[in-house]
Amino acid sequence: MLPMVERRITKRFRVASARYQLIADGDRILVGLSGGKDSLCLLELLARQSRILRPHFQVEAVHIRVQSVQYEADTSYLDAFCKRLEVPLHLITTSIASPDDERKEGTKPICFLCSWNRRKQLFDFAQRFGFNKIALGHHQDDLLHTALLNLTFQGHFSTMPVRLKMQKMPLEIIRPLCMVTEEDIRVYAADRGYLPLKKQCPHERDSHRADMAEYFERLQQLNPEARYSLWHALEAEGKLVEA
Numbered sequence: 420m421l422p423m424v425e426r427r428i429t430k431r432f433r434v435a436s437a438r439y440q441l442i443a444d445g446d447r448i449l450v451g452l453s454g455g456k457d458s459l460c461l462l463e464l465l466a467r468q469s470r471i472l473r474p475h476f477q478v479e480a481v482h483i484r485v486q487s488v489q490y491e492a493d494t495s496y497l498d499a500f501c502k503r504l505e506v507p508l509h510l511i512t513t514s515i516a517s518p519d520d521e522r523k524e525g526t527k528p529i530c531f532l533c534s535w536n537r538r539k540q541l542f543d544f545a546q547r548f549g550f551n552k553i554a555l556g557h558h559q560d561d562l563l564h565t566a567l568l569n570l571t572f573q574g575h576f577s578t579m580p581v582r583l584k585m586q587k588m589p590l591e592i593i594r595p596l597c598m599v600t601e602e603d604i605r606v607y608a609a610d611r612g613y614l615p616l617k618k619q620c621p622h623e624r625d626s627h628r629a630d631m632a633e634y635f636e637r638l639q640q641l642n643p644e645a646r647y648s649l650w651h652a653l654e655a656e657g658k659l660v661e662a
Contacts, residue, residue, distance in 0.1 A: 428604070433468070439597070445475065448593075452481060481544055485533050485537065494510060546589070546590065558601050562653070567631050568627060580592070581594050
């Protein structure tokens with residue numbers, strides 16, 4: 420069964436890259452490597468694709484650790500993983516105020532601050548060292564959950580774009596796993612022996628995203644084709660690419 424899963428992941432990665440024009444000749448792509456199964460799978464696929472003659476592109480990875488958040492990957496494992504793929508790995512350590520300090524000040528939630536800080540470090544690093552694209556490991560389930568969240572809580576039908584050209588900086592965000600299911604990545608990661616994170620984020624289930632994932636499962640029980648119906652709707656509405 421696994422060879423079929425690997426072929427399906429590789430095919431959907433390549434179809435998405437071509438359909439949404441995610442990779443071009445001469446690209447310098449920086450992968451945001453969290454250490455979770457999704458970003459490890461993404462880096463492996465991009466490294467493999469970069470060895471093909473066309474398009475010719477370079478890929479490197481960066482892992483950003485936020486000291487004040489108990490979310491930790493094994494950096495020695497990430498280093499060995501990247502060396503096997505012959506991909507340079509960069510490590511950045513940053514910090515934000517503690518959750519207690521933030522509550523006292525009445526500012527943004529810890530998840531927002533952590534995400535914002537990681538993105539800032541990622542964008543700054545990419546621009547400083549001449550990358551033109553940042554690749555993130557969001558898979559199809561992530562994009563569909565976001566669409567349902569936005570529809571339910573924001574009143575509009577949209578999601579994280581598969582390709583997003585930043586307006587204030589010379590960067591594009593790409594999500595090459597956008598057509599790959601989380602289940603396929605989970606099966607593939609288990610077979611490849613990806614190490615799990617040393618410490619999961621303690622706040623990851625403190626949001627509506629986990630609730631929406633459960634709701635999405637119920638939708639698929641009602642209609643096994645719900646995934647593809649939602650995806651085609653996003654595509655038809657032009658919500659997957661923002662130029």
